[in-house]
Each structure stands twice: as C-alpha cells, then as structure tokens.
Amino acid sequence: MSSEAILVENLAKSFCARRALGFAGMFKKRPVTEVAAVRGISFAIRPGERVAFIGPNGAGKSTTLKMLTGILTPSSGHARVAGFVPWEERQKLARRIGILFGQRSQLWYHLPVSDSLRLIARIYGLERHPAETRLARLAKTLAIEDLLERPVSQLSLGQRLRCEIAAALMHAPPILLLDEPTIGLDVSAKASLRDHLIELSAEEGTTILLTSHDTGDIERICERALVIDQGLLLLDQPLAALRAQHLRHRVVTLMTEEESPALDLPGVVVATREPHRTSFAVDLDRIPVERVIATALERFAVKDLAIENPPLDDVIRAIYQSAAARAA
Amino acid sequence: MSETSRTFGAIAAFAWLGWREAASDRFGLFGRLLLFSLPVLIFGAIWRATPLGDSGHDAERLTWYVVTTEAIIFAPGWVFSEIEEDIRSGAIEAALTRPLSYGLARIAEEIGGTLLRLSCLGVYGGILAWLATGIVPISSTAMPALALAMTLGALLALLFQVVIGFLTVWLGTPAPVYWIWQKVIFVLGGLFIPLTLYPAWMHQIGIATPFAAILYHPASLVLDARPAAIAAVLGWQLLWFAFAAFVVVAVATAATRRFVREGA
Numbered sequence: 014m015s016s017e018a019i020l021v022e023n024l025a026k027s028f029c030a031r032r033a034l035g036f037a038g039m040f041k042k043r044p045v046t047e048v049a050a051v052r053g054i055s056f057a058i059r060p061g062e063r064v065a066f067i068g069p070n071g072a073g074k075s076t077t078l079k080m081l082t083g084i085l086t087p088s089s090g091h092a093r094v095a096g097f098v099p100w101e102e103r104q105k106l107a108r109r110i111g112i113l114f115g116q117r118s119q120l121w122y123h124l125p126v127s128d129s130l131r132l133i134a135r136i137y138g139l140e141r142h143p144a145e146t147r148l149a150r151l152a153k154t155l156a157i158e159d160l161l162e163r164p165v166s167q168l169s170l171g172q173r174l175r176c177e178i179a180a181a182l183m184h185a186p187p188i189l190l191l192d193e194p195t196i197g198l199d200v201s202a203k204a205s206l207r208d209h210l211i212e213l214s215a216e217e218g219t220t221i222l223l224t225s226h227d228t229g230d231i232e233r234i235c236e237r238a239l240v241i242d243q244g245l246l247l248l249d250q251p252l253a254a255l256r257a258q259h260l261r262h263r264v265v266t267l268m269t270e271e272e273s274p275a276l277d278l279p280g281v282v283v284a285t286r287e288p289h290r291t292s293f294a295v296d297l298d299r300i301p302v303e304r305v306i307a308t309a310l311e312r313f314a315v316k317d318l319a320i321e322n323p324p325l326d327d328v329i330r331a332i333y334q335s336a337a338a339r340a341a
Numbered sequence: 342m343s344e345t346s347r348t349f350g351a352i353a354a355f356a357w358l359g360w361r362e363a364a365s366d367r368f369g370l371f372g373r374l375l376l377f378s379l380p381v382l383i384f385g386a387i388w389r390a391t392p393l394g395d396s397g398h399d400a401e402r403l404t405w406y407v408v409t410t411e412a413i414i415f416a417p418g419w420v421f422s423e424i425e426e427d428i429r430s431g432a433i434e435a436a437l438t439r440p441l442s443y444g445l446a447r448i449a450e451e452i453g454g455t456l457l458r459l460s461c462l463g464v465y466g467g468i469l470a471w472l473a474t475g476i477v478p479i480s481s482t483a484m485p486a487l488a489l490a491m492t493l494g495a496l497l498a499l500l501f502q503v504v505i506g507f508l509t510v511w512l513g514t515p516a517p518v519y520w521i522w523q524k525v526i527f528v529l530g531g532l533f534i535p536l537t538l539y540p541a542w543m544h545q546i547g548i549a550t551p552f553a554a555i556l557y558h559p560a561s562l563v564l565d566a567r568p569a570a571i572a573a574v575l576g577w578q579l580l581w582f583a584f585a586a587f588v589v590v591a592v593a594t595a596a597t598r599r600f601v602r603e604g605a
Contacts, residue, residue, distance in 0.1 A: 138351065
C-alpha cells in the first residue's frame with residue numbers, strides 16, 4: 014500500500030462528444046469526436062499536505078478531482094487515494110475522504126443544519142455519542158453553533174459553505190477535496206472560511222487538495238501548487254519556489270517627504286504614483302532589490318517603505334504565457 | 342459496527358428523512374388530498390348513476406375500489422423527475438461520493454415519503470368513502486391484508502418510477518416514457534374501472550401485467566377479500582415486486598456505470 018495520501022500516475026480521461034445535426038439529421042448517425050480532458054498527469058501528495066490544483070476553465074481540474082473521488086473512470090492511468098483505487102472502490106473510499114463542491118450542496122435544503130449533519134453521521138455509520146461530540150467540535154471550530162437549528166434554506170452563502178465544510182468533515186476524513194470552496198463569497202466570508210480550513214487542517218492533519226480560481230484561497234491555504242492547462246501538468250512546486258522562478262520582479266513602495274520621487278536605475282520603473290507615495294516595479298534580473306532600497310534611502314527622506322510580492326494572479330499568468338510561448 | 346448494520350442504519354436514516362420531508366410539505370400533502378377527493382367523488386357519483394345490472398358489482402364497493410386505486414397512485418412522489426433533476430444538474434455527483442449507493446438512498450428516501458402519504462390518503466380516503474357510501478366493504482380481519490397490498494402496490498409504482506428516472510442517462514429526459522407508463526397504468530391497471538368489467542381478452546391480458554399488481558389487485562380486495570383472493574393478490578404482487586427489484590438493480594447499475602464512464 015502506498016504511503017502517499019494521493020498518488021496519481023499517467024492519469025488520462027477523454028470524452029466522446031457527439032456533434033448535433035439538427036432536425037434534418039435526426040435519423041443520421043452523429044459523428045463522434047474524442048476530446049482529451051486530462052492527458053497523462055502524475056503527482057503525489059503526502060499526508061497532511063495542502064495542495065492547490067490551479068488551471069484555467071477547461072484545464073482538467075474538476076475532471077481530475079472527479080476521477081480521484083471515483084465518480085469518473087479514467088481512460089487510462091492509475092491512482093490511489095487513501096490506499097484505494099477510487100473508481101473501483103468508491104464506497105470504501107467515501108469513508109476516507111471529504112468532498113466539498115462549492116456549487117453543489119450536500120445538505121438538505123428544508124432541514125435544520127443539525128439534522129442534515131446527524132443524517133450524514135448516520136450515512137457514514139457513526140455511533141450517536143461520537144457523532145454528537147464531532148458535531149459540537151465542528152460547530153465550535155467553524156462558528157456555526159448559532160446556525161445549527163436553522164433550515165439550510167435560510168442561510169446566507171457564506172454560512173451555508175461553513176456548514177458544507179462541517180458536512181464534509183463529519184466523518185473525520187484524512188483527505189479533503191475542495192472544488193471551488195469559496196466561489197461566490199464576499200471578501201470577509203472568504204477570509205473566515207480559509208481561516209477555518211487552515212485551523213482544521215492543522216488540528217487534524219488533514220490532507221487538502223483544492224481547486225480554485227481565487228488565488229487568495231491558494232495563497233492562504235496551500236503550501237504547494239499543481240498547475241494544469243489543457244489536461245497537462247505544467248508545474249508541481251512549492252508556492253514560494255513558484256513565485257521565485259516565475260516572477261522575477263518585486264514591488265517597492267516608498268512613502269517620502271518628496272511629492273514624486275524618481276529613481277533612474279536600470280530595471281526600475283514607476284508602477285503607480287500618488288502624492289508622497291510611489292510604487293516601483295523592480296526587475297530582479299537587472300538589479301537586486303537591496304540596491305534599489307539603498308539608493309532610495311540615500312536620495313529621499315523615506316518615512317516608510319514596503320516590499321511586496323506581486324499577486325499570485327501574475328505568477329499564474331506568467332506560467333501560462335511561458336507555456337504558450339513554448340508551445341508556439 | 343458491521344458494514345451491514347451501517348448500511349441498514351443509513352437506509353433507515355434516508356427513509357426517516359423521506360417521511361419527515363413529506364410531513365413537512367404540508368401544502369403538497371393538502372393539495373394531494375384535495376386532488377384525490379375529486380375523482381373519488383366524481384366516480385362515486387358515476388357508479389351510482391350507472392346501471393350495473395348483473396355485473397356482480399355495486400356502486401358502493403366500486404366507490405371504495407376507486408378510493409383504493411387513487412390512494413395508491415397518489416402516494417409515490419415524482420421520484421422519476423427528482424432522479425432526472427439529480428442527473429441533469431450533476432447533483433448526483435455529490436450523492437455518488439457517499440458510502441451508500443445513490444439508487445438505494447433515493448429509494449429509501451422515497452419509501453419514507455410514500456408511506457407517509459399512503460397513510461394519510463388511506464385514512465382520509467376511508468373516511469371519505471365511508472361518508473359517501475355508508476359501508477365498510479372489508480372486514481377488520483382482512484384490513485391488514487388490504488393495507489399490505491396497497492403498500493406493495495405503491496412501492497411497486499415507486500420502483501418503476503425509479504427505473505424511468507434512471508433512463509435520463511440514456512434518453513436525456515424520461516418524461517415521454519413516464520407519460521406512456523402513466524397512461525398504460527390507468528388503462529391496464531384499472532384505475533377507475535375494475536379489470537373484471539373489461540372485455541374478457543383485455544381482462545386476461547391486464548391481470549397478468551405489473552400495472553394490475555400496482556392498482557387492480559390490491560383494490561380488488563374491497564370487492565372480494567376471501568383468503569384465496571388475498572393469497573392470489575399478494576402472490577401477483579410479490580412476483581412483480583421481485584421482477585421490479587431486479588430491473589431497478591440492473592438499470593441503476595448500468596446507469597451509474599455509464600455515468601461514471603462518461604460524466605455528467
């Protein structure tokens with residue numbers, strides 16, 4: 014048995030798409046086109062790791078996640094999740110994984126949240142006492158104690174998603190698969206949900222594999238990223254290495270006595286400018302950030318300064334651009 | 342806890358969920374009772390105005406017959422359309438990630454709802470029929486057999502709806518199949534008229550179909566509830582129940598296999 018929480022080897026999935034022929038062609042055989050959604054990806058995730066699965070729409074993220082949960086059979090390749098082959102042992106695997114599809118509910122719309130959670134506990138065969146203990150603990154950690162007696166239909170999206178996470182974690186799965194967990198949430202609800210996920214993962218050592226278009230989810234929750242595009246795995250790296258390799262610039266912001274300071278250094282350009290506050294984009298291949306700061310301190314009356322990494326969005330865009338350039 | 346007891350616990354939980362959902366849907370339940378009253382009252386009036394001659398039937402018992410068939414047909418929910426919705430919306434994906442088969446969970450939930458509705462319709466229908474006819478055509482000793490036959494009829498109808506629902510995977514929408522099934526059950530099941538009043542050849546065909554096992558056979562107990570008749574009714578029903586269970590398992594397995602192969 015593998016010691017990895019998730020092990021994927023050359024996993025591929027193609028779908029057969031039939032072309033619509035309209036009314037005139039209703040008695041004709043429709044031509045079938047094979048569409049490759051995932052094209053032989055491999056990776057391994059250790060127990061307790063928090064990994065982001067990043068890619069644009071149609072990249073193959075959700076298809077891969079579905080194969081890992083066993084609700085989709087691959088065309089070829091191999092995978093083991095918690096020691097099970099997902100598409101062969103789906104119901105056994107179900108006891109070892111928790112799943113959250115951000116756009117689909119696992120709760121019963123008209124029932125109070127607590128009833129849904131108790132029902133889920135019974136579906137997973139939890140004894141009454143451990144189930145109640147677990148429910149109380151999740152309710153406290155996810156701050157849903159006040160929501161337990163309210164029907165799901167009366168919850169806001171943010172409240173519902175916190176309850177969905179409780180539902181996914183009722184049976185204390187060692188692996189949590191999250192598909193767009195913060196989709197549609199406002200900024201504060203997103204932040205709260207991310208904090209809860211990190212706390213739970215840290216407390217219980219839960220392995221997390223997360224797909225999201227929101228780079229905030231990835232930055233806040235994950236320590237490693239798998240970047241997929243057109244069904245191919247482009248990168249598999251720790252987030253820090255991803256930044257270092259694919260983003261060769263920093264943003265240096267200076268708050269100065271001078272209204273609009275100028276730095277005529279090679280590889281330094283003004284990114285944004287407000288009175289007494291100027292941001293410079295620094296090209297690290299041409300000049301080290303330390304030299305930029307030393308020069309600024311020398312020339313201006315600096316009241317404050319900040320060195321920022323550019324947003325992860327830029328990193329991902331850079332990865333796609335370099336992949337596209339390689340393909341061309 | 343063993344795997345078997347876990348499974349039974351989960352099935353019981355889904356059945357209880359279905360019962361509670363049906364109980365909380367008060368508007369739906371009230372609407373059903375209202376809709377149920379109309380054909381019962383109309384057909385009661387028609388039977389009273391119909392010269393039955395030497396048919397061997399009387400208007401009172403035929404009114405009870407319609408009450409029985411209507412209670413059975415009104416009891417199952419729209420499970421075929423719920424399965425269709427689950428498949429088309431992709432909601433089935435979340436259900437497939439649970440440690441209980443989707444089909445089993447769905448059937449258990451619908452059984453809970455069906456039993457609640459059948460209980461309400463049975464009690465309400467019995468009172469309605471008694472007020473309309475002034476008689477109770479079945480002895481108290483045969484009453485449990487009637488209740489059992491009605492339950493088997495409603496569950497049989499439910500199983501066929503489940504099969505129709507799973508056809509969504511192949512057909513895209515199973516509604517046309519449901520409409521045909523519904524019309525055939527009205528005719529060959531003897532919804533308003535007992536099969537014994539049909540032409541002989543139609544009676545012979547109808548009586549051996551699953552449609553009769555759903556409606557005619559259980560309702561025929563209000564016309565004749567002798568032990569031999571009860572045994573024959575339950576025999577037909579159990580035969581078709583075994584067949585329906587086999588078809589449900591086969592179709593649900595094939596549909597799930599296709600779904601996990603080709604996706605939503």
